[in-house]
Amino acid sequence: MRSAKRRPPPSTGGQLPVPKQPGTARYRQVAEDLIARVSRSELVPGQRLAPEAQLAQQYGINRLTMRRALEELARTGVVRTEHGVGSFIAVPATRHRIDDGEASLSESMARRGIAVRHRVLAVTKIDPGADTPFPDFAGATVEFRFVRYLEEEPWSIGEVLLPASLAPLDWDGNTSVFAPISARHGLTVKRAERAFSAGPANPDEAGWLDVPVGSALLELRGFNTDQHGRVIATVAHHIRGDRAEYVVRLPQ
Structure with a gap:
């Protein structure tokens, strides 16, 4: 097992929700917003995101849409998910x-x-x-x-x-x-x-x-x-x- 490490506090939200954009899937909009927040250093590697339900409420979307956004970010390596613990901003390559x-x-x-x-x-x-x-x-x-x-x-x-x-x-x-x-x-x-x-x-x-x-x-x-x-x-x-x-x- 990995040794325990001090983790940054969970994200508190930021400028949410993002406005809807015609022609862009809502989950992708949310994913792009989180990527933008990482690029602005509002979210840093190792930082734990707020729980899925809380993020969904902040973005004004349902939990399934939020989950799909997090899965998209995990697939592209922006977010890392630890089952039973939460989702974290991934450490760069x-x-x-x-x-x-x-x-x-x-x-x-x-x-x-x-x-x-x-x-x-x-x-x-x-x-x-x-x-x-x-x-x-x-x-x-x-x-x-x-x-x-x-x-x-x-x-x-x-x-x-x-x-x-x-x-x-x-x-x-x-x-x-x-x-x-x-x-x-x-x-x-x-x-x-x-x-x-x-x-x-x-x-x-x-x-x-x-x-x-x-x-x-x-x-x-x-x-x-x-x-x-x-x-x-x-x-x-x-x-x-x-x-x-x-x-x-x-x-x-």
Whole structure:
């Protein structure tokens, strides 16, 4: 579970209700008004909105219309909803350079002063059979599944597959899973390939990442090599679409 944090007080309303605009759905008007209030810093990241019924009354609409506006804002990453707690203005996306020379996002973020930790969900030993992704390493493989937190907010669910001979079975999540590999085996871990796609959050992912089921996730897959060019890890991450922005610098 995430550690408790001090939250800003709930929003008290502002200039409401907004006038009706012909040709624009009422829920979309309300959503656009809330977005405008965020841009004016009337609502700030982490701030809890007033309860749904209170917001509906303030805007002069019914609760179903208000709920649809909040669902639209959650879908686009402006609002984050915690069931049983309320709706909050979402924290802005974290910008990440995938060509910054670091082997892991954890090291990259930590170098920028962003607190990173991992909650280890499972460590599973797998017999790869003939289709091993690690032809230079004999034997079984080990899969680590974990939730990554940035500044104590859930950011991604990851799976990293490693040769059993390299896998740090005592990994506690306070560093990246690659840090003990480098320290113990004298290997320089390098990003070798990354592919990106998008998909909806399933119920399990939504629960761990504190997002509604069906929310947009950025799916990253790839592999890492060592300084000798040997494949030593495959990676797969499902990242909150409202929290992530990946950047690569093109050659001049």
